[in-house]
Structures are given as C-alpha cells and as structure tokens.
Amino acid sequence: MATDRRDTRLFSQLFYRSRGSEPEEYAKWYFNNLIWQDTTWMGVETYKSPCDMWNYQEILTQLQPSLIIEFGTAFGGSALFWANVMRQIGRPFKVLSVDISHSLLRPEARRDPDVEFVKSSSAAPEVAERIKQLRKEYPGKVWAILDSDHSMDHVLAEMKLLRPVLTAGDYLVVEDSLLNGHPVAPEWGPGPYEAIKAYEKEFPNDYTHDTAREYKFGWSFSPYGFLVRN
Template sequence: MSEFDQEIRARVRDMTDDAALAGSAQAFLAQSIASKYSYNFHWLGRPIIQYPQDIVALQEIIWATRPDLIIETGIAHGGSLVLSASMLALLDLCDGASPKADGSGARRPRSVVGIDIDIRPHNRKAIEEHPLADRITLLQGSSIASDIVDAVRAEAAPFERVMVMLDSNHTHDHVLAELNAYADLVTPGCYCIVYDTVIEDLDADSFSNRPWGPGDNPRTAALAFLKSNPAFAADLDIDTRLQISVARHGYLKRL
C-alpha cells in the first residue's frame, strides 16, 4: 500500500465517527433526492441517473476487480450500461485484449448485459446506436422471470469474472429475488451492488406513489440476503468514503 493510500485509510477511519459530516451528507441526500439531482448527469452522451459519488465508486471497483461481464438490472436511458461498457473497453485495452491486425490473439471482449421489463424504443435505439453497443446485450423482461434468469446465466457462462448491479424494481421481495437469482454468479472478490438502499433513510411520504418505502426496499432485502449468505459482506468502507451515496450498505462483496 502506498503512503497516499495509507493516508486515505486513516482519513476514512477518522470519518467513521464524524457525526457532523454524516448529518450533512444525509441532509444533502434528502434534499437533493427531492430535487431529482441525480437526473442531471450523462456518461458518454447517455443520461445516467446516479450520483457522481457512486459513479466514481463504480469505476474504482471495476478497475480493481477487473470483471469480464457486468450484469445490470434496470436500464432507463442506458447511461449506466455505457459507463460499464466504457470501463470494460479500457480494461481490454490495458490488458492487450484487442485483436491483432490478422484477427488473431483476441480474447472474448468484456461485455455488459442489461435487463429491463420495459426498454422504451427511443432508449433502445440510442443504446444500439452508441459506439460501445457491440459490448452491450439488452434483454427485455422481468429480471426475476425464469426465462430471463436462464438467458443471463447463458450469457455469463463463458466468462471467468462476473459482477452484478441491481437497480430495477426497488421492493424488498423483488430485490431479494434478484439477489437469490444472480448473486451466485458473482466471482469471489467481485461485487454485487444493490442501488437505492437509501430509501430506508428517507421519509415515507417521499414514495407515496411507489410500492416501496422505509421497511420495504433494497436495503431490507440486502440485509436479509446477508443473514443467510455469509459468502457476502457489505463493504462499509465505501459508504464511509463516499458519504453521499444511494447505495449505503449495498456494496456487497463476495469474499
């Protein structure tokens, strides 16, 4: 570990008990969620409905764990798919995985599988016309339907290192079903990221038109999953480093 990394670790350790910082972060989250702050950003031309802090965390995780395949539930405008595809393209470039001029020497390109129950035509068109489209496979259907799960497993079979990102229906039952369907595909040392666990920390009236809320959301599902799956643990150092994140207690690492 470099001296700089040791300094980071020490700062994060000190931040663990910083109640003022945690309170400020929570206040910003609550207000910014009400203002739809996360809808303001793009990645390589596609809207990405994520907080910049979680985007930074994701690129750190991908670079450190070097997955060959990323499985994402929930597509929206496709920005997260493009982010994952761009990071995987960089990994292939850095690993010398591009084919030689004669077509030899190439490994299977790292890829992304995106699943959504409703891929709107304009979003599908934009994703399929993106320069990174050849790394992205789109599957339309419920992420917990048996045919979709089977299709994802078939896509994952040729790859050695797999990570998963869950960001579709945010009810406890749905997220827990996704975890039970896909978590075993995650390679030891890689992550399953459960987004929008922050719902547990917000007021119930924030979700009056949604079937989820405090007590019924991705965090309650992640905690239930962890109780019966000791091969995974929440990486709480990420929560502390970010402070502002929609995935607190949702960065699950397979040990």
C-alpha cells in the same frame, strides 16, 4: 508540487469542523431536488450519483470483471458507462442489461456493440440461464448492479436469482437502498435496504460488506449495498 495528504487534511481541519450530518443532508438535497434525473453520461440519462459512478469505475478497474449484469436499463446511460469503462480496461467483456420495458432506451445506447439489452423481468428464470451462458463465454469475475423495481420483494427475488450464478469474489451493488428513510423518502415502504436485511437473515454468510467503498465519498445511493460474494 505534491504535498503530504496528512498535511492537507490537518490544514483543512483548521478551517472546518465537521458536524457529522453533512453527508446525510447532502443526500437529501441531491435526491429531493431531483438532480439525479439530470445526471447524464455522454448525453444519456443515468439516474445515479456521480460519486457512485466514480466509485464504480474504481471498482471495475480493480476487479477487472468479464461480465457486467445490470438490472434496470431505463435510458441506457449507465450501460454505456460500464461499456466505456471496460473498453478502457482493455479485456474481453460483455454488459447484460435487463429491463421489463425498452420504451425509454436511447438509440445511442442501443447501438453499443458490447451491450446486450434484454427485455424481461429481472427476476425471470431465463435471465439466470442467460447469465450462466455468458459466464461460460466470458470467464472471470462478475460485477452486478440492481437498479430496477425498488420494492423489497422484487429486490429480494433478484438477489435470490443471482445467488447460484455469482461466485466468490464477484461484486454486487444494490442501488437505491437510501429509500424508505435511509435517509430519503421515509414514506416509500420496504425497499432495497430491507431486501438486503431479509436476504442476510436467510443467507447470513453469502456476502461481505465493502464498507470502505460505501463510505468513500461520504454518501451513496446504495447504503449497506456494496457487497462482495464470499
């Protein structure tokens, strides 16, 4: 029997009182124990958080993009995930996955007919040109995710490369902004989080933060990194 969400929330509060630190502590536990390295989609490594992956499929279902841009292929598990979700949505689409090396790319991912794997730096001008071509072939919204080199300079270069090719309503996720003490790996040095801050200082009106999505599951590999193009 269906129950009112307010009733179940009140019931749970009678038995548990949050201290507010649980999401951060869980993020540290998940990251530091390398659980993300054992997280797979259809048997192929994704190196992501299951909470984020669930959130991403909800965003894709709502956004209904025609083109997905992934910077950082690795094993190809996440590229498979995007393609599987998009086929369920049922509209024409393409996944463009870019990585400087394909040495880790699994054959199962490489065979997917809806994914185009490109071996290149994700900050190379030819990548921007390919995105422009695909936008013409697959008109509609774009969903982009940055998950390659996590240094601040590289992520900032990726964001600037995407600036002229993303349009109003497109969605950008900057992953692994939890590095450099946000809240994990405080010794990392300036990374994705700092890249977002630097980009916003230069282009303050480009994006709106989707904070509801960011905080939906309490924690994310992408704090401050759920962005909607204005």
